[in-house]
Amino acid sequence: MNWRPAQDNDLPAVQDLLHRHIESSMFLLINLRDHGLAGTAPKAVQLWVRGRAEDGVAGLTNDGSLLIQAGAATAEDWRQLQQLVDHRLAQTASQQQVGVLGETAQLRRYLAATGLDQRPKRLDRDEPGLALSLTELDLGSLDRPQLSGAVLHPLSAAPRPMLVQWRAAYHQEILGTPASEAVAVASQDIDSYLLRDSHRVLNIADRWVAMTGFNAQLPEVVQIGGVYTPPEQRGHGYARCALALHLKEARAAGVEQAVLFAAGEAAVRAYRAIGFQSIGGYSLVLFDHAPRPSTAEGEPAS
Known part of the structure; x- marks a missing residue:
């Protein structure tokens, strides 16, 4: 089955497909909502559909990240897609493929079929997915001294230098960003969060103790990303508290569901404590020849 460029009349079927797999499709949905099919922004996508729009989609952002949602794609389909990706990248001489994001089984098949599983990587991680209907949000664990x-x-209520420091530490610890890049990328991230009002910071007894946020938001669902507690504040439930309060705020605004992908088992246990249940996995691969993108796309919650 051949891939072809998506057209405007494909969008209803594409969006239906992505909503049916929303837990692993948030970034494609957000990018299409914000930029359409012909945007020039870094996160705008060149979108291809696999035969009929409902059979699968893939989007290459202008900054070089490939986002996939094509569960029935064959090895030959993935090889054909990579030819399109390489051709698109060749049209921009300075651009390289930064990485690929998608549901774990799909992403692993794509890497194996294209030989990209052999390319050196800065980050290569499968992350357990969790989801929560916000009617089931459990705030009981917050009743602790x-x-x-x-x-x-x-x-905006917290000192910006502290937030940049936290975010830079997150980049190095969770995303594998080199120290030489981390502060600059973190500074851009914090500016973006302030502009979008997407993140929150927790204060207890006049101390800033944790940060949480939504790295993708639709009216009915949010995807959590960038939950962070500095090492000296860990072990007290601060990140869990920050996230629960942020979700309570989102629920009051009409959001119905939250999804996230966790960086480790300790994080999974913390999220389960406020009601999250396991879903399928998500994977993020960043190739080591390319600079880290300046936004949080694809990152785990923590």
């Missing part, structure tokens, strides 16, 4: 007086604030 160490969380007494916890207040969630917009990022």
Whole structure:
């Protein structure tokens, strides 16, 4: 089955496919919503459909990340897609493929079929997925002495240098970003979060103790990303508290569901404590020849 460029009349079927697999399609949905099919922004996508629009889609962002949602794609389909990706990248002489994001089984088949499983990587991680209907949000675990007086604030309430430092540490610890790049990328991230009002910071007893946020948002669902507690504040439930309060805020605004992909088993246990249930996995691969993108696309919650 051949891939072809998506057209405007494909979008209803594409969006239906992505909504049916929303837990692993948030970034494609957000990018299409914000930029359409012909955008020039870094996260705008060149979108291809696999035969009929409902059979699968793939989008290459202008900054070189491939996003896939094509569960029935064959090895030959993936090889044909990579030819299109390589041709598109060749049209921009300075651009390289930064990485690929998608549901774990699909992404592993894509890498094996194209030989990209042999390319050196900066980051190569399969992340367990979790989802929560916000009607099931469990706030009971917040009733602990160490969380007494916890207040969630917009990022603008906290010192920006501290936030950049936290975010740079997250980049190095979770995303494998080199120290030489981490502060610059973190600074761009924090500016983006402030502009979008997408993240929050938790204060307890006049101490800033954790950060949480949504790295993708639709009216009915949010995807959590960038949850962080500095090492000296860990082990007290601060990140769990920050996330729960942020989800409570989102629920009051009409959001119905939250999804996330966790960086480790400790994070999974923390999210289960507020009601999250396991779903399929998601994978993020970043090739080591390319600079880290300046946004949080594809990152785990923590």
